[in-house]
Amino acid sequence: MNEILYKEKLSSEVFKMIVHAPRIAEARKPGQFIILQLGGDYNERLPLTIADADPEKGTITLIFQAVGESTHHLALLNVGDYIENLLGPLGTPTEIGKYGKVVCVGGGIGVAPMHPIAKALKELGNEVKIIMGARTKDLFVMKEEMEAIADELILTTDDGSAGRKALVTEPLKELCETWKPDLVVAIGPPIMMKFCALTTKPYNVHTIVSLNTIMIDGTGMCGGCRVSVGGETKFVCVDGPEFDGHKVDWDNMLMRLGTYKPQEKENHHRCHIGLHIEEGEA
Amino acid sequence: MHTTLEELDMQAKQILAKFGDNNISIKERTTIPLQEMPAQDPAVRITNMEEVALGYSENQVKVEAMRCLQCKNKPCIQGCPVGIDIPSFIKKAAEGDFAGANAKIKESSLLPSICGRVCPQENQCQKYCTVGKMKKDVEQSVAIGRIERYVADYSREHNLDVVPSVKASTKKKVAIVGTGPASVAAAADVRREGHTVVMFEALHKAGGVLVYGIPEFRLPKKLVEREIDGLVDMGIEINKNYLVGKTRTLDDLRDKDGFDAVFVGAGAGLPKFMNIPGENLIGVFSANEYLTRSNLMKAYDQKHSLTPLFNSEKVAIFGGGNVAMDAARTAKRLGAKEVTIIYRRSEAELPARKEEVHHAKEEGINFLVLHQPHEIIGDENGFVKGVKVVTCELGEPDASGRRRPVEIEGTEQVLDFDTVVVSIGNASNPLLKQTTDGLEVNKRGNIIVNEETCETSIEGVFAGGDIVLGAATVILAMGQGRKAAKAINEYLSKK
Numbered sequence A: 001m002n003e004i005l006y007k008e009k010l011s012s013e014v015f016k017m018i019v020h021a022p023r024i025a026e027a028r029k030p031g032q033f034i035i036l037q038l039g040g041d042y043n044e045r046l047p048l049t050i051a052d053a054d055p056e057k058g059t060i061t062l063i064f065q066a067v068g069e070s071t072h073h074l075a076l077l078n079v080g081d082y083i084e085n086l087l088g089p090l091g092t093p094t095e096i097g098k099y100g101k102v103v104c105v106g107g108g109i110g111v112a113p114m115h116p117i118a119k120a121l122k123e124l125g126n127e128v129k130i131i132m133g134a135r136t137k138d139l140f141v142m143k144e145e146m147e148a149i150a151d152e153l154i155l156t157t158d159d160g161s162a163g164r165k166a167l168v169t170e171p172l173k174e175l176c177e178t179w180k181p182d183l184v185v186a187i188g189p190p191i192m193m194k195f196c197a198l199t200t201k202p203y204n205v206h207t208i209v210s211l212n213t214i215m216i217d218g219t220g221m222c223g224g225c226r227v228s229v230g231g232e233t234k235f236v237c238v239d240g241p242e243f244d245g246h247k248v249d250w251d252n253m254l255m256r257l258g259t260y261k262p263q264e265k266e267n268h269h270r271c272h273i274g275l276h277i278e279e280g281e282a
Numbered sequence B: 001m002h003t004t005l006e007e008l009d010m011q012a013k014q015i016l017a018k019f020g021d022n023n024i025s026i027k028e029r030t031t032i033p034l035q036e037m038p039a040q041d042p043a044v045r046i047t048n049m050e051e052v053a054l055g056y057s058e059n060q061v062k063v064e065a066m067r068c069l070q071c072k073n074k075p076c077i078q079g080c081p082v083g084i085d086i087p088s089f090i091k092k093a094a095e096g097d098f099a100g101a102n103a104k105i106k107e108s109s110l111l112p113s114i115c116g117r118v119c120p121q122e123n124q125c126q127k128y129c130t131v132g133k134m135k136k137d138v139e140q141s142v143a144i145g146r147i148e149r150y151v152a153d154y155s156r157e158h159n160l161d162v163v164p165s166v167k168a169s170t171k172k173k174v175a176i177v178g179t180g181p182a183s184v185a186a187a188a189d190v191r192r193e194g195h196t197v198v199m200f201e202a203l204h205k206a207g208g209v210l211v212y213g214i215p216e217f218r219l220p221k222k223l224v225e226r227e228i229d230g231l232v233d234m235g236i237e238i239n240k241n242y243l244v245g246k247t248r249t250l251d252d253l254r255d256k257d258g259f260d261a262v263f264v265g266a267g268a269g270l271p272k273f274m275n276i277p278g279e280n281l282i283g284v285f286s287a288n289e290y291l292t293r294s295n296l297m298k299a300y301d302q303k304h305s306l307t308p309l310f311n312s313e314k315v316a317i318f319g320g321g322n323v324a325m326d327a328a329r330t331a332k333r334l335g336a337k338e339v340t341i342i343y344r345r346s347e348a349e350l351p352a353r354k355e356e357v358h359h360a361k362e363e364g365i366n367f368l369v370l371h372q373p374h375e376i377i378g379d380e381n382g383f384v385k386g387v388k389v390v391t392c393e394l395g396e397p398d399a400s401g402r403r404r405p406v407e408i409e410g411t412e413q414v415l416d417f418d419t420v421v422v423s424i425g426n427a428s429n430p431l432l433k434q435t436t437d438g439l440e441v442n443k444r445g446n447i448i449v450n451e452e453t454c455e456t457s458i459e460g461v462f463a464g465g466d467i468v469l470g471a472a473t474v475i476l477a478m479g480q481g482r483k484a485a486k487a488i489n490e491y492l493s494k495k
């Protein structure tokens, strides 16, 4: 179970893994995620979106960015290694329907979880325009896959090394004005999702976001993942991860993500030493 | 003053020298003093996670067992949810036949080394004990739980536990959802009849609250592991990382995977919050999260664990039950300078076990009783900086028979804290109800079962433990697991 069958380095800090997990591959739907733990007493539980799945082969695809200690440990595993603990599929699937015109916004690694959703929306006959944003050209992931789905693909980079030199919110605003989408799905760093939601708000376009709060169990037992949505407390792992972006209390969610910032920085430094990764590279 | 294990053992030795061979009169028995449980020195134990109660010495257990009067009508048994033959096992312990005593307990209870540690005996067997009644003090009752713990530990340490025999295969399959005490009991009893048993556990470790909730310093995790290993030795398969309702639905287990019966022991496992302003600030945790980080994820061992801990100086614990005591004592061990339990009634109403309150006080936990939190106050970065409380007084008794706390107007004040752990209990996790057609639950979300058989509204699906009882106890969960197992075995014999 959970053997790593394929591994690819998509960019200096982003990895793709295909893992044998037949039960999860069979049950999962777009928008759902897994939680993994690399065995033993001390490893952390790590939530990752199921970027793709092949029920026939019994595999799921994970795409992750090595940002801290646990993701670095995962990145060190190779084909033939096993992920000892893999739980899923978790969360409520995306409500895929026929909306008409849809804009999908993927920021950085957020393109990976966006992929199955965009694909399913397209298959149901929606017109799908995709905006992909990254800090720089090398950090784009799954560009070909998204190109294959999109009716139009718009790229933006912070440094102008590919596509438009802009933030994703710029083309999003233009599309809201000129194309008038029926639905926007935004997945990426929390700050990007917040500003996407703020961008679409004046146009009253329903906007779905996928929240990546801190989690432990992923089954609704701890409440660590809670966020305030429309004034109510919700557990992201069971009630989400997707919510109406206009109702999320972004400031609270962003704050809560910073709960362990001081500790994480220290651990991250420690793992750079251990993994021989240049500071700044990941 | 802290009395050491050596001193307590010496005192017991002297008593043994006096009464020698256990052939003494009832009158003499009643003069033997209650044997105190040796414990780690409070000043030392708040710096480690090791077990607080060290367990009796051999001399002590013999002396304590001699305090039992071997009452003809055995009143203590009626207080035991699983009906352990208490005087019989105590008699064997007094005679030094510890393995025999353990075997006697095991006729009725599966997990004596765990129950001996965590059962609220003062509300169960010891509440009915003649000795306590004579002395008009339940704390003077025979320390049944401590004796139970000793004989169970002795048998484990000497490898005298026997793997229960399993009948020839019936080719029938039973799925067990969860691996808490209800599930452990059900699994073992169903397996004994020769049925194939497969357990499903959402987390990456088996044991339920025993591993993720109850702290190491009250229940060492190696004891739980050992019990789980015992199930594997009986030929039970344990599938971890498997969330029934998501990985596969309960219906699929029956329809696609061919399970003939299912037992649901999913526990309570949904943390309750107070619904007061500020509960989503940084530094506010549910007791489940706080304890899970420490116990399951081993965050108390920051040298090794990758799960981070929140840096706390002043911790407020909301609630006064056992969960609150566990959270408070954990906070102390994780390095908090000041830990305060905030409870709205008076000390007499604290729902926690006396022993736990006593331990908490020894460890320097503050008790702010008759205070109700109204709001958690944050700083400009969203971190907790204080708790607004209001003073209460006790009014008329409410439905629970306890006097209702009444807030006194104009007594609001803000106290400094940087961390809050909300420890007001658990409700039922709704996942199985949401994903299983026809599974009936009551208003509180607890699964409704037939009291005799533990069968749910779905034929062939049984349930027990906290998911049925609401947050209850280990022994009650285990008792229900056994009851359900009996009904499952009968159900399968007719199928």
Ligand SMILES: Cc1cc2nc3c(=O)[nH]c(=O)nc-3n(C[C@H](O)[C@H](O)[C@H](O)COP(=O)(O)OP(=O)(O)OC[C@H]3O[C@@H](n4cnc5c(N)ncnc54)[C@H](O)[C@@H]3O)c2cc1C
Binding pocket: A033, A044, A046, A047, A048, A049, A050, A063, A064, A065, A066, A067, A068, A069, A070, A071, A072, A109, A112, A113, A211, A212, A213, A214, A215, A241, A257, A258, A261, A264, A265, A267, A268
């Ligand atoms: C439902 C869900 C789905 C996710 N899917 C993916 C995915 O498909 N691919 C992927 O690469 N990541 C995904 N994440 C985020 C991923 O879980 C975190 O990056 C990971 O937990 C970081 O762990 P670490 O120990 O490596 O880093 P840490 O040491 O814990 O953190 C390092 C840095 O990352 C930040 N960080 C920590 N946790 C998160 C988080 N949950 N989200 C964003 N930043 C965080 C920290 O603030 C810190 O700056 C998902 C998270 C959730 C909740």
Ligand SMILES: Cc1cc2nc3c(=O)[nH]c(=O)nc-3n(C[C@H](O)[C@H](O)[C@H](O)COP(=O)(O)OP(=O)(O)OC[C@H]3O[C@@H](n4cnc5c(N)ncnc54)[C@H](O)[C@@H]3O)c2cc1C
Binding pocket: B118, B119, B120, B177, B178, B179, B180, B181, B182, B183, B200, B201, B202, B203, B207, B208, B209, B210, B213, B214, B242, B243, B244, B245, B265, B266, B267, B268, B269, B291, B322, B323, B326, B429, B431, B432, B464, B465, B466, B467, B471, B472, B473, B474, B475, B477
């Ligand atoms: C902090 C704390 C301290 C306590 N202290 C004491 C004490 O001192 N003495 C005492 O007697 N009692 C105590 N209790 C109560 C006692 O632990 C519970 O009553 C008992 O554990 C209930 O057992 P259970 O088998 O019903 O469920 P649990 O022990 O809750 O186990 C349920 C298991 O099922 C798993 N699960 C849930 N849903 C699913 C699903 N859909 N699929 C797969 N797996 C699932 C969960 O992950 C969990 O592991 C305490 C409880 C807590 C929280």
Ligand code: SF4
Binding pocket: B067, B068, B069, B070, B071, B074, B075, B076, B077, B086, B087, B090, B128, B129, B130, B131, B142, B144
């Ligand atoms: S009631 Fe007390 S004294 Fe009597 S048999 Fe039970 S434990 Fe012994």
Ligand code: FES
Binding pocket: A214, A215, A216, A217, A218, A219, A220, A221, A222, A223, A224, A225, A226, A235, A236, A237, A238
């Ligand atoms: S991660 Fe624990 S409740 Fe969501």
